Amino acid sequence: MTRMAEGIEFRLTVPSLQISLGEKIALIGHSGCGKSTLLDILAMILQPTSAGAFRFRPEKEAPPIDVVKAWSQNDLNFMGDLRKHRIGYVMQTGGLLPYLTVRDNINLSRQLLGMPDDGTVEELAKNLDIARHLNKHPDLLSTGERQRVAIGRALAHHPSIVIADEPTASLDPIAARKIMALFIALAEELNITVIIASHDWKHIKQLGLRRLAHRTTQNSAGTVTETKVTG
Amino acid sequence: MRNIFKLALTDYFYEWQMSSCFVLALAAVLAPMMILFALKFGIIGSMVEQLIEDPRNREIKPVGSGHYNSEWFNSVREKPEVAFIIPRTRSLAATMQLKSNASTRIIPAELIPTAEKEPLFYKDISIPTGLHQIVLSESAAHKLKVAVGDQVDGSLNRRHDNQKERVHIKLTVVGITHLAAFARDGAFVPLDLIIATEDFLDGRAVPALGWQGDLPLESERSFPGFRLYANTIDDVAALRDGLVASGIEARTRAADIDIVQTMEKRLNAVFWFVAVIGLTGFSFSLGANLWANVDRKKKELSVLRLVGFRTSDIIWFPVLQALLTGILGWALASLIYLAVETSINRMLITQVDEDNPVCRLLPLHFEVALIFTVGAAVLAAALGGYRAAKIQPSDGLREI
Numbered sequence: 158m159t160r161m162a163e164g165i166e167f168r169l170t171v172p173s174l175q176i177s178l179g180e181k182i183a184l185i186g187h188s189g190c191g192k193s194t195l196l197d198i199l200a201m202i203l204q205p206t207s208a209g210a211f212r213f214r215p216e217k218e219a220p221p222i223d224v225v226k227a228w229s230q231n232d233l234n235f236m237g238d239l240r241k242h243r244i245g246y247v248m249q250t251g252g253l254l255p256y257l258t259v260r261d262n263i264n265l266s267r268q269l270l271g272m273p274d275d276g277t278v279e280e281l282a283k284n285l286d287i288a289r290h291l292n293k294h295p296d297l298l299s300t301g302e303r304q305r306v307a308i309g310r311a312l313a314h315h316p317s318i319v320i321a322d323e324p325t326a327s328l329d330p331i332a333a334r335k336i337m338a339l340f341i342a343l344a345e346e347l348n349i350t351v352i353i354a355s356h357d358w359k360h361i362k363q364l365g366l367r368r369l370a371h372r373t374t375q376n377s378a379g380t381v382t383e384t385k386v387t388g
Numbered sequence: 389m390r391n392i393f394k395l396a397l398t399d400y401f402y403e404w405q406m407s408s409c410f411v412l413a414l415a416a417v418l419a420p421m422m423i424l425f426a427l428k429f430g431i432i433g434s435m436v437e438q439l440i441e442d443p444r445n446r447e448i449k450p451v452g453s454g455h456y457n458s459e460w461f462n463s464v465r466e467k468p469e470v471a472f473i474i475p476r477t478r479s480l481a482a483t484m485q486l487k488s489n490a491s492t493r494i495i496p497a498e499l500i501p502t503a504e505k506e507p508l509f510y511k512d513i514s515i516p517t518g519l520h521q522i523v524l525s526e527s528a529a530h531k532l533k534v535a536v537g538d539q540v541d542g543s544l545n546r547r548h549d550n551q552k553e554r555v556h557i558k559l560t561v562v563g564i565t566h567l568a569a570f571a572r573d574g575a576f577v578p579l580d581l582i583i584a585t586e587d588f589l590d591g592r593a594v595p596a597l598g599w600q601g602d603l604p605l606e607s608e609r610s611f612p613g614f615r616l617y618a619n620t621i622d623d624v625a626a627l628r629d630g631l632v633a634s635g636i637e638a639r640t641r642a643a644d645i646d647i648v649q650t651m652e653k654r655l656n657a658v659f660w661f662v663a664v665i666g667l668t669g670f671s672f673s674l675g676a677n678l679w680a681n682v683d684r685k686k687k688e689l690s691v692l693r694l695v696g697f698r699t700s701d702i703i704w705f706p707v708l709q710a711l712l713t714g715i716l717g718w719a720l721a722s723l724i725y726l727a728v729e730t731s732i733n734r735m736l737i738t739q740v741d742e743d744n745p746v747c748r749l750l751p752l753h754f755e756v757a758l759i760f761t762v763g764a765a766v767l768a769a770a771l772g773g774y775r776a777a778k779i780q781p782s783d784g785l786r787e788i
């Protein structure tokens with residue numbers, strides 16, 4: 158992946174990366190090193206400049222799906238369908254629909270999949286400590302509360318993978334730790350593969366996540382930054 | 389599909405202030421367009437209608453008097469351009485004194501020969517027949533204080549054999565014409581009655597009415613004039629030229645017709661000029677508004693994409709909202725228009741009759757406005773939606 162803006166080039170290369178089902182992955186790096194970029198590619202909402210191979214196996218016995226092929230065909234619906242069933246995404250900020258209540262926001266993916274109202278949303282809200290906000294609109298919530306709503310939505314439809322981009326970055330350290338632990342616990346309970354980006358390893362070290370190795374280099378003129386991720 | 393429908397509606401009503409602004413903006417441009425069109429349709433329409441409908445514009449009047457016999461009348465009647473022709477007697481011999489019980493006044497009324505297909509009558513006025521029926525002009529009926537069905541007394545006097553003679557005839561009023569048909573005191577009567585009148589005044593006997601006098605005419609009767617109406621205003625010129633070619637000098641309202649027709653053309657041109665500019669402006673303002681609106685929602689549309697909505701859903705979302713804006717805007721514009729229409733017509737009602745309002749639209753025009761508005765709105769929104777659906781979801785989501 159290469160991104161260019163006003164003469165400054167940012168390049169993200171992933172020579173090889175393998176994430177097994179049920180694994181908990183931490184992507185740690187300083188600001189601007191390309192964490193969000195990688196997560197967007199993994200979530201199939203951003204197409205890399207060039208790709209050798211990207212295979213996605215949604216279930217243990219299922220045959221792998223060739224994402225590179227969908228990219229080359231620019232088949233946004235195909236990737237959308239994969240996300241709908243398999244992936245939950247917690248954005249670094251925002252990502253909620255302002256016109257829906259907290260309940261409907263959490264329920265969005267479930268509703269799209271035609272899943273029944275079986276109390277999952279309320280249960281999640283209770284665990285995330287936002288039950289009293291269920292009927293409010295997101296604009297009335299604090300940033301941290303919004304972030305918890307986003308976590309709720311990512312988990313509500315029981316996806317195979319949840320990708321979270323610094324889900325606790327805007328919270329105070331104590332709340333951040335609490336919510337991160339809760340998030341991991343919920344994911345574990347539902348047996349969901351988790352990929353979390355964070356700039357702070359200390360917070361998640363004790364949660365037992367596998368840390369991805371990466372190296373960021375800059376050329377002498379400072380015009381090209383390259384991040385290499387393997388794992 | 390049901391999901392996206394619900395989401396689009398929820399968003400539309402959650403953002404009701406923004407949505408109302410769009411609806412208002414649309415109505416603010418559409419309503420004046422409708423008023424403009426209604427004025428042009430009303431004014432030019434009624435002008436043309438008057439022009440076409442006013443029978444006086446189809447009349448061809450002979451200048452001076454001639455000798456027209458029944459053979460001539462038959463030949464003219466057969467021409468396809470002729471709608472109505474009837475002989476006229478000498479105008480001096482076509483006057484009758486009328487009196488009614490309701491009024492003390494005796495008024496001298498011009499007699500106008502009439503028959504089936506009388507062009508000056510409205511459809512609901514019956515044609516007088518026989519020797520005892522008349523249709524009065526409005527002013528005559530007013531002075532005599534009579535209504536349809538009343539009796540009036542007609543009287544004629546002459547000097548015959550050095551004696552003053554006066555005869556009376558009972559006449560039934562079978563109709564009263566409107567003012568525009570005949571402005572003076574007049575009576576439309578069957579040709580037979582007017583011939584009888586002329587015979588009496590010329591000193592001859594009229595056996596059918598028991599009036600004494602000299603023996604009736606032996607030779608074939610000829611008439612000094614005629615009332616002639618063409619089928620349409622477009623036939624007037626040809627008909628007149630035909631008469632002139634056969635040596636009959638005739639007058640028409642050609643000049644008036646020409647003025648109105650030229651004016652209609654110019655007004656039409658002005659209208660279409662303004663309309664094209666207005667419509668272009670309207671389409672662009674509507675399109676730009678809705679396009680910008682989709683752009684504003686790019687982030688939210690990307691969220692929908694993120695949770696797995698399909699391209700068609702992403703396009704439907706703004707299209708449904710544009711559809712709503714289009715329909716509501718059109719409805720509001722129609723309401724504004726109707727209010728303005730009522731007040732314009734009320735303001736100018738003295739100058740126009742009720743059948744020809746200055747400002748009017750047909751249901752068809754409302755339908756066309758709706759289709760055009762919704763079409764333009766949906767097109768703009770669909771293009772915007774398509775663009776939003778084609779970008780990488782990540783690009784939409786990361787927008788600040």
Ligand SMILES: Nc1ncnc2c1ncn2[C@@H]1O[C@H](COP(=O)(O)OP(=O)(O)OP(=O)(O)O)[C@@H](O)[C@H]1O
Pocket residue numbers: 160161162167186187188189190191192193194195249356
């Ligand atoms: N649309 C874009 N066009 C050009 N460059 C971009 C674009 N988006 C991101 N970048 C660049 O890519 C690099 C990586 O960005 P990214 O958002 O992945 O960082 P990050 O690791 O998530 O940082 P943070 O911890 O602050 O969120 C940055 O240097 C940024 O300037």
Ligand SMILES: [Mg+2]
Pocket residue numbers: 192193194249322
């Ligand atoms: Mg980031």
